[in-house]
Amino acid sequence: MNDFPHVFHGHGAYTSTEVPGKATRRRFTLGYKRKIVALAAGLPDGELGAMLRREGLYSSHLTHWRHQVATLDAQTPEPQRGRKPDPTRPEKLRINQLERDLARAQKRLVQAEAIIDAQKKPVCAAGVAKQRGAAMSALPALSAMVGVARTCAGLGLSRAMLYRRRQPKASTRVTRTPPLKLDAAEQTAVLGELMSPRFVDRAPQQIYAVLLDEGRYLCSVRTMYRLLVARKAVRERREQRVHPVYARPELLAEAPNQLWSWDITKLKTTVKWTYVYLYVVLDVYSRYVVGWLLSTRESAALARELVEQTALREAVPKDQLTLHADRGAPMRSKTLAELLVDLGIEASFSRPQQSNDNPYSESLFKTTKYAPDFPACFAGIDHARDVITPFFEHYNHHHRHTGIGLMTPAAVHHGHAPRITAERAMILAAAFDRHPHRFKGRVPQPPRVPDKVYINPPRENPVSSSAPVTETH
Structure with missing residues (x-):
């Protein structure tokens, strides 16, 4: 048929x-690798583990990069850094300064025109919240030039409102400390285990289980994560693909x-x-x-x-x-x-x-x-x-x-x-x-x-x- x-x-x-864009894996530049190797050189084990967690790295990354950086340093000389002197640099700096002066002058001109318009026609009509908000946003710049009293009179605002916003009352709210929170010594002990070379490559669930099998209980798994999050030490470390985002037709x-x-x-x-x-x-x-x-x-x-x-x-x-x-x-x-x-x-x-x-x-x-x-x-x-x-x-x-x-x-x-x-x-x-x-x-x-x-x-x-x-x- x-x-x-x-x-x-x-x-x-x-x-x-x-x-479509292909899914990509996380890539590390040579400069980033050198930076991590240099940072790790002077850190003790606990701080080294914290740094690896913050950066989303495993200790195997660091070991491989140390060998890679040492090999490159032995093969290629360090390139000379710095830029050559530019004979036109003084003239460029002078031009940049003149452009900044011109921008400031234009800004002052706009502010002066705004003050004149404000004096001729009040910006704020009574009871209109949006116009009052616009006037309050323009008030600091205008008051610096002509004074608070004249600016408020021209914009139809109350000086008392301005002063209240400048000096708001300090909050007297007292933060309550949770009764079950670990004290500083206990937090330090937990973080010491999490950042130790023994556990630096393991997830909190794994660490929790190992410590329980050894007859030790420091805190819950959620508390371990909470302490790591507070120190920005929780992020994806696996080599997962990042899929592209497709546009909405x-x-x-x-x-x-x-x-x-x-x-x-x-x-x-x-x-x-x-x-x-x-x-x-x-x-x-x-x-x-x-x-x-x-x-x-x-x-x-x-x-x-x-x-x-x-x-x-x-x-x-x-x-x-x-x-x-x-x-x-x-x-x-x-x-x-x-x-x-x-x-x-x-x-x-x-x-x-x-x-x-x-x-x-x-x-x-x-x-x-x-x-x-x-x-x-x-x-x-x-x-x-x-x-x-x-x-x-x-x-x-x-x-x-x-x-x-x-x-x-x-x-x-x-x-x-x-x-x-x-x-x-x-x-x-x-x-x-x-x-x-x-x-x-x-x-x-x-x-x-x-x-x-x-x-x-x-x-x-x-x-x-x-x-x-x-x-x-």
């Missing part, structure tokens, strides 16, 4: 390759064929552990299924074929479209990435284990699988094709989508939405003219297609009530 079943007439999507579509989303889902068959794979490319703005195919496997070659055919059918110009997907193997394959570069399509990927970064494809799959007549399993790929083909035909051309003003995806995708909205408005206006009392005097308006559709809208720009209608996921 052909592995490239016909792509149903819709529209396609693309994916691009993203090269923030994508915007203001018209069809600007942002596509695509994904692959499994459809059960009557044979156990055997599935049919449904590839779907969706236009995010119009919710129009621009391309789809069925196969018995996930394949980067099939994904490339789907994207290429759909892009050619939609005739999307270069550098206009963004193709969003999750981080599956076909989505991030080299084969598809090369195609996207050739077609001028930008790729976008969800964060790992973040299904909310690809909400439109996930929503479409739920709509598909929860349809009333959608089978629980299929007899094979031909049965699946016989079901999916009419389903997407109905979805694109007959299904009224609540996210796009109760329009069909085809109407929005092909630009018929403004005409349909105007016709609906005329029908509602006629209904209002016949029975205005039923609408409480307000002309009803049809639902509108959002002007902007986001995947993860920017958090810095909250949507106000006067902003255009938008939809976000």
Whole structure:
């Protein structure tokens, strides 16, 4: 059977390759190693252990670095330090001094202008806390130039408030010492064991258990950690990888064929552990299924074929479209990435284990699988094709989508939405003219297609009530 079943007439999507940052381990520079070796040279065992814990090092690090530094010192001479005399240095110092003088003069000018403005128009209106706070923040600089009395009069502030803030009353709160706290001698004994060469490489739980087996109890494990934290001696010392932080995708579509989303889902068959794979490319703005195919496997070659055919059918110009997907193997394959570069399509990927970064494809799959007549399993790929083909035909051309003003995806995708909205408005206006009392005097308006559709809208720009209608996921 052909592995490239016909792509149903819709529209396609693309994916691009993203090269994420690799997980890295902790690295130590030669200068840092020399610094630690030099610090450790004159420390006794207890202080040496404390230093190793603070820096997050094991004693084996120190032993290896001592040998490494000694070998380098024996092989390479110490380079000469210091910088060569610069004949232009006096002139540079003079220029820097003049620039600082100019900055101070400009600052004084700004302060003088602020005083004049304050005298003409009081900054603080009675009862406005924000203006009073701004005036109080400007008061110290202004009072240093013209005096406290004139500044307070110009800003409308009370001098008593200024003096109270300058000399706040000292707190008389007495800190209670916990009755179970270890005294200084006991803390010193615990820290001596924690920092000793015997236990410097062990965790407090291990030290606690060893001391108990020896018939000694100094304190609890939590107290050991508390003492180490107070001395900044608790940090990760294992060679663990630090995984990269993936950026949150923030994508915007203001018209069809600007942002596509695509994904692959499994459809059960009557044979156990055997599935049919449904590839779907969706236009995010119009919710129009621009391309789809069925196969018995996930394949980067099939994904490339789907994207290429759909892009050619939609005739999307270069550098206009963004193709969003999750981080599956076909989505991030080299084969598809090369195609996207050739077609001028930008790729976008969800964060790992973040299904909310690809909400439109996930929503479409739920709509598909929860349809009333959608089978629980299929007899094979031909049965699946016989079901999916009419389903997407109905979805694109007959299904009224609540996210796009109760329009069909085809109407929005092909630009018929403004005409349909105007016709609906005329029908509602006629209904209002016949029975205005039923609408409480307000002309009803049809639902509108959002002007902007986001995947993860920017958090810095909250949507106000006067902003255009938008939809976000």
